[in-house]
Amino acid sequence: MKVLYNLLIGDHLTLIWVLVTALISWLVVRLGAPTLAAFLLLLGVVLTMINTTYRKLR
Amino acid sequence: MNWIIALLTFLAATVEWVEALTIVLATGLTMGWRPALRGTLLGFLALALIVAAFGLLLAKLAFLKTILQLVIGLLLLLFGLRWVAKAVLRSAGRVGLHDEDQIFERQVAALRKLAPDQRSAEDQAKLAAMTAQADRAAxxxxxxxxxxxxxxxxxxxxxxxxxxxxGQAAAHPLGFAVGGALLALVVVALLGAAVHRPLTQVPENTLKYIVGVFLTTFGTFWAGEGLGVAWPGSDLSLLGLALVIWLATRMLVLRISGRAARTA
Incomplete structure (x- = not known):
């Protein structure tokens, strides 16, 4: 299990960023704005990507 | 009317099979064909079992699709984000010093460089274990x-x-719909067989960069579908997502390589 976790996820902080982004999108969908949720999801993914890249640079 | 059903199913199924093909090609080209094809076969086997078990009742299990979209989308997104980060650093001429993936890749490459008779039993076992890990991911x-x-x-x-x-205008519509979907699968499989060889000519780093962007794009799209978001343009939004993610990576590359040049 640990091997698969490392290979498929491997990075706790990225996982947290992604889950928080998904949670925000889901809440916005529940509030009745599914298109806005799509844009927020994309924004969250881009921010996560920037964060993950800079962390790997350190 | 049957032919219209077959055509509509063919067109819609082609879009879906092309999406699956993109990921399988990406996996095969960058992580090895054997595990990618094994995963593909296992995927079809699991699909056949689910369809055989539930049959038409599958229509009542839409939540199953939603859950799978969410879980698979998030996993693919996490996997893709790591690939993109590595690809950006490589393109910017920087490599993460404490990146476990990089260390893993370096160790595998070093062991592979040794001729089989030069490897100790321990090296052989280590290489086999590392290859098995990478294969499992692919x-x-x-x-x-x-x-x-x-x-x-x-x-x-x-x-x-x-x-x-x-209405009643179509006799045996299910058979024609299945036929349309299977024909789409054959056409897309032939397309994959035709394009996989030219793609091997693409430089490895470029390929890994593109694969990272694709995995992140599909992961975002599927996770979004699972969460219930409304992608403008439905499946066409994949192109927009890929473009935004690619542009973001280019800006990151420029920024990181510029910073490296300033500190040098």
Whole structure:
């Protein structure tokens, strides 16, 4: 299990960023704005990507 | 009317199979064909078992598709984000010093460089274990994409094959819908066989960069579908997502390489 976790996820902080982004999108969908949720999801993914890249640079 | 059902199913299924093909090609080209194809076969096997077990009742299990979209989308997204980060650093001429993946890749490459008779029993065992790990990841990614897209096709087949939209005008609509979906699979498989060789000519780093962007794009799209977001333009939004993610990576590359030049 640990091997698969490392290979498929491997990075706790990225996982947290992604889950928080998904949670925000889901809440916005529940509030009745599914298109806005799509844009927020994309924004969250881009921010996560920037964060993950800079962390790997350190 | 039957032919219209077959055509509609063919067109809709082609879109889904192309999405699965993109991931399988990406996995095969960058992580090895054997695990990618094994994952594909296992994906089809799982799909066949699900369809055989539930049959037309699958239409009542839409939540199953939603859950799979969410879980597989998030996993693919996490996997893709790591690939993109590595690709950006490589393109910017920087390599993460404490990146476990990089260390893993370096160790595998070093062991592979040794001739088999130069490797100790310990090296052999280590190489086998590391290769198996990488294979499992490649297998999991292609398995997930084939299962998810296959399920989407199954839902399309049921929608067109059992729908009342066509009234009594269509006899045996389900058979024609299945035929359309299978024909789409054959066409897309032939397309994959035709394009995989030219793609091997693409430089490895460029390929890994593109694969990272694709995995992140599909992961975002599927996770979004699972969460219930409304992608403007439906499947066409994949192109927009890929473009935004690619532009963001280019800006990151420029920024990181510029910073490196300033500190040098």
């Amino acid at each position: 297998q999991a990614v292609s398995f997930q994409s084939v299962l998810l897209e296959g399920l989407e096709v199954a839902f399309i087949v049921i929608t067109f094959g059992v729908s009342d939209h066509f």
